Amino acid sequence: MWFQDVVFWLLSVVAIGCALGVVLTRDLFRAALLLVAVFIAVGGFFVLLNAEFLAVVQVLIYAGAIAVLIIFAVMLTRDVQRGNPPNRLQIPAAIFAGLLLAAMVVVAIDTRWDFLPESERPGVEAVQTAAVSNIPVEALVQAGITDESQQEDAQTAGLADLLTGKYVLPFEAVSVLLLAALIGALALVRPRTGTGLSNTSPVVPPFRGGVDGGPGAG
């Protein structure tokens, strides 16, 4: 248990320190790299919280895809030298964030949480850790689930079963949302021609990198 405590405090220090770096450093590229460190630290938290699948997803999607997108944007917009100056709202924002933090800490400590009873913990941990794969019967017996119907329930309680069963409608809605975001992003970054014509038309000059703000852009 002490090992998990050490890992938890290490991850907390890394996550909070790097998050402060993200919002305080003036170099946008460094901020993006620190953001990757925060993502990986949060992935470590997920491992501590029995969510191995989410930890892998976190590293793949956040530390992989989203970080690459952000670094790509930082490099493309060439404003790295100008950096990341704060606006006039700096002090009110700090006061507001501090007050909100104080309120959240008070709520977190003061609330009487409805904790999971110790008797249920092994079963819940078995289901959460083996979120996707089928849990072998021996592992379930070891977790204290001996009843036949309960074993069947635990084996169909994976994340994948939930996503294709109980939550299939939100799952489909999210897939449509991703498709819409993809099309929307494509439409947004398409070069403007000012004529409303499609940019596949041969009379339109070729795309000369509108993102670097050439004279024809906009």
Place this chain on the structure above:
Amino acid sequence: MSFEAFLIVAAVLFCIGLYGSLARRNVLAVLMSIELMFNAVNLTLVAMAKYLAPAGLQESLSTALTGQVFAVFIITVAAAEIALGLGIVFAMYRTNESVDLTDAAQMRN
């Protein structure tokens, strides 16, 4: 390493993200701060899934995974948000030649 410790770490991350999204002038920095806030919320959801007793646990063990399912959805929505957000940043950079939020005042007056 108690439940409250996870909540407090998530709250700190969320407030750092909130401060960053309010006090920065660069659009990309604001987007990064919003990603920090998404991560804090995910951390809270997964911590609650591990430590708290969900309603209906007696009927089915699958309720213990509800928090993780929500975290999956939030990650998906965050991916869609960052793709669209960067599209908007590029469009803004093309029209303004800057990614400074104080320059984005075309709709003022």
